[in-house]
Amino acid sequence: MRHDPIPIAGMILARPAVAPTGADLLAERLATAGATHAFGIPGGEVLALVDALERAGIRFELAKHENAAGFMAEGLWHATGSLPVLVATLGPGVANAVNVVANAQQDRVPLVLITGCVDQAVAESFTHQVFDHQAVLRPLVKASFRVAPGTEALVVEKAVAVARQGRPGPVHIDLPISVAEAPAKRRPPVSLPVVQPAVPADLSQAAVMIATARRPLVIAGLDLVNQQGGAALDRFLTRTGAPLLTTYKAKGLVPESDPRVIGAVGLSPKADAIVRPLIDDADLIILAGYDPIEMRQGWRHPWPADKRVIDIVAEPIRHGMHDASLLLAGDVEAILTRLSDIQTTEGTWPDGEPAAIRERFRAAFAAPAAWGPHAVFETLWEVAPAGTVATADSGVHRILLSQMWNCDGPRRLLQSTGLCTMGCALPLATGAALGSRRPTLCFVGDAGLEMVLGELATLRDLALPVVIVVLVDKSLGLIAFKQKQMGLKRAGVDFGATDFAEVARAMGGHGATIGDRDTLRREAQAAFRRDGFSLLACRIDAAGYEGAF
Secondary structure: OOEEEEEEOOEEEEEEOOOOEHHHHHHHHHHHOOOOEEEEEOOHHHHHHHHHHHHOOOEEEEOOOHHHHHHHHHHHHHHHOOOOEEEEOOOHHHHHHHHHHHHHHHOOOOOEEEEEEOOHHHHOOOOOOOOOHHHHHHHHOOEEEEOOOOOHHHHHHHHHHHHHOOOOOOEEEEEEHHHHHOEOOOOOOOOOOOOOOOOOOOOHHHHHHHHOOOOEEEEEOHHHHHOOOHHHHHHHHHHHOOOEEEEHHHOOOOOOOOOOEEEEEOOOHHHHHHHHHHHHHOOEEEEEOOOHHHOOHHHOOOOOOOOOEEEEEOOOOOOOOOOOOEEEEOOHHHHHHHHOOOOOOOOOOOOOHHHHHHHHHHHHOOOOOOOOHHHHHHHHHHHOOOOOOEEEOOOHHHHHHHHHOOOOOOOOEEEOOOOOOOOOHHHHHHHHHHHHOOOEEEEEEHHHHHHOOOHHHHHHHHOOOEEEEEEEOOEOHHHHHHHHHOOOOOOOOEOOOOOHHHHHHHOOOEEEEEOOHHHHHHHHHHHOOOOOOEEEEEEOOHHHHOOOO
């Protein structure tokens, strides 16, 4: 047996080498798979895992709630590509994580959730905080695993492969206490076959459809973002002469200042109405990684069944949202690259319709001179440095922001799209700033911020440069609009005012209350130079959203 020397009072004594635990093997494999941080709240059932993560070089970051911790992991993944890891203790820890796991499923995030659990023999007679984690999580994850002795590395290998394969999504690992804490034997590295995204062998039908199109239109989405297909999309647009619409998650795949980019659709009825003629007049629609889970109900059956449509996806989903003439599944980026080599017809869109619609699109969301949400977004866009990553919470502000905020690259406006859950923007910004160490901008409504106020303390402790812009209107604006549209009495949407600037100062940041453009500009410029977090509480009238989107 190998022994390590221990110096004591000038002497060197021998100490038996410490055998790795099951938690060590799991943590080491996570590090090999690309995890740099894990987020969560420790409990007794995961203490061995937290200790092992730190020894493996994976920093454990303490959050105030498991839901926020999961969004921090996602934000870091967007910023660095690091494997997103969430750790939750048994019972309430797992229950608190359900929302962010559902978000990872619908927003295509390869989140690895590791939960501590009691051993099965104990669970048969001990019921305190005990429920079936796997039964709760299975509908929300791509796979759920329970670690047994000797399977620690194998389970991680399988979980990571499943999380990343095809459309990314969450996986769950249940780790019994005895497995985590018991000595374990290192085995030869596990290496599962990597399933590479495919390119269909026969693209001839697609080639003919593209070559004969005079009015092609591309709608790009999340699959292409996850496959880093911006350059391939740019080349395809150049070769085909097609204009581009994106989902709001795919904003910036081609910089939105590019004249070929019409804008983002699927969230604003006003925007969708402006681009409707383009969809109707197109003689070929190419869906480039388009994932309809992002889209509002108005995008159910958006074109007739006989419209020529090529649907290029990471993997097929029987969603029923739209018809397609041809489905190509696999490596979206590689398929687009292959299709870019096709000789296309000259002079697409000869009447210049896309340029006219692009002009109308931008004019429709131009900011009026008066103070309000438009002025907040326009001022912050002018002040924010190039390449700034922004996050948006769910709520009425997000719809307008997604139309006004021009992205100069992918993953520059992070938001919950498929699930549209509130309380995501602040932890997403925290994770993104942790990864980039650059100022990150967070847009959130007052109700959304009140859901996660405790995470201001997380920002303080991590000393991250996040600029939080709170739209303060003392209401659930989007729900109030829906009540009005339905002719219902206004109820359950109004609440009192919180002094957010004072709260920020009390929790170690800078706070300011703002009611005009000049003050916002001055405070924002200072905030982007500040090392810690800043909270800019912008008081607005909710009526400023009426007719805006």
